[in-house]
Amino acid sequence: MIVNFENVSKKIGSNYILENINFDIKKGHVFALLGPNGAGKTTTLRLITGLLSATNGEVKVFGKKISSNKNNKIRQNIGIQNDCSLYEKLTVNQNLKFWGKLYGIDSNKIKDKINELTNIFKMNNKLNSKVSTLSKGMKQKVLIMRAIMHEPRLLILDEPTSGLDPQMIEDVISYLDVLVKKFNTSILMATHQLQGLEDFVDDIAIINSGKLMLNGNAKKLINNRWKNYVYEIDSDHNDIALNICLKYGNSYIKNGKLLTECIKRNEISNISKALFDYGLNIYGIVEHKHTIKDMYFETIKGEMNEYSYKNYI
Numbered sequence: 001m002i003v004n005f006e007n008v009s010k011k012i013g014s015n016y017i018l019e020n021i022n023f024d025i026k027k028g029h030v031f032a033l034l035g036p037n038g039a040g041k042t043t044t045l046r047l048i049t050g051l052l053s054a055t056n057g058e059v060k061v062f063g064k065k066i067s068s069n070k071n072n073k074i075r076q077n078i079g080i081q082n083d084c085s086l087y088e089k090l091t092v093n094q095n096l097k098f099w100g101k102l103y104g105i106d107s108n109k110i111k112d113k114i115n116e117l118t119n120i121f122k123m124n125n126k127l128n129s130k131v132s133t134l135s136k137g138m139k140q141k142v143l144i145m146r147a148i149m150h151e152p153r154l155l156i157l158d159e160p161t162s163g164l165d166p167q168m169i170e171d172v173i174s175y176l177d178v179l180v181k182k183f184n185t186s187i188l189m190a191t192h193q194l195q196g197l198e199d200f201v202d203d204i205a206i207i208n209s210g211k212l213m214l215n216g217n218a219k220k221l222i223n224n225r226w227k228n229y230v231y232e233i234d235s236d237h238n239d240i241a242l243n244i245c246l247k248y249g250n251s252y253i254k255n256g257k258l259l260t261e262c263i264k265r266n267e268i269s270n271i272s273k274a275l276f277d278y279g280l281n282i283y284g285i286v287e288h289k290h291t292i293k294d295m296y297f298e299t300i301k302g303e304m305n306e307y308s309y310k311n312y313i
């Protein structure tokens, strides 16, 4: 196990910031820590890096108990994107070189690594620019490059895609994917960016007001929660189409869209045939896949949102 939280609580002053938190991060897994502002995500990350110590319970990293004083060996194997700010007056190259030396990386390797990373992150033309002249997204890229240049076993990212343009988000995610697949790196990311997260993440933990609300494998959690297949049907007469769909199973109009549920995937073939046979024009039938975002809203709000079908299933 790369990280292990066992009944961890953190009290600051008279308030419990985290209460009785339990979760594991496995080798080569991507773990997303989710929760609203002030939920306790940063505090959780700080307990892992030893910046804070637990009031109760035990935090283990690479199988060893973490304590705030003597964790140099453990920290050597962790990469932290938001560890501290960049040196604004130094260039990108100087920042990365300095950090590489701190990690004890050989000078030649530092050069190769900087080349490799600046290529991937498309920052070659900014290598000799002072950090103070970079945009927010570019600084974010330098922070990520800095965190991964010593090839850590555990990479901790706090809002890694914040400030990045859509193309760069895709590039960063696919690079992180390579890190996981090729080097078996474990990634812990705290994020508010939920869209498309299931393509990249293995496990999730949702915390709210310092309490663990949900934890486990994202796909299993979603499949257990929503067992039926939901299809959205776009036709020229949704009212008529609804009556036909109702003969086959639970169907309803939501936000002007016709949705129908099937227990088995191939049932949609019979429904679409019936719609065609009636003479309706069908413009599209799309499967609605439930997502981590649906799971998040259900868990945090405990109520319906535009993506969830809680009342119907």
Ligand SMILES: Nc1ncnc2c1ncn2[C@@H]1O[C@H](COP(=O)(O)OP(=O)(O)OP(=O)(O)O)[C@@H](O)[C@H]1O
Residues within 6 Å of the ligand: 012, 017, 035, 036, 037, 038, 039, 040, 041, 042, 043, 044
């Ligand atoms: N040093 C501190 N003293 C007092 N309260 C603190 C301290 N650090 C954090 N807190 C409180 O603990 C709670 C959790 O904070 P934390 O920064 O962990 O949340 P977060 O989930 O990372 O939030 P965000 O998404 O806004 O970054 C908040 O209510 C915060 O005010």
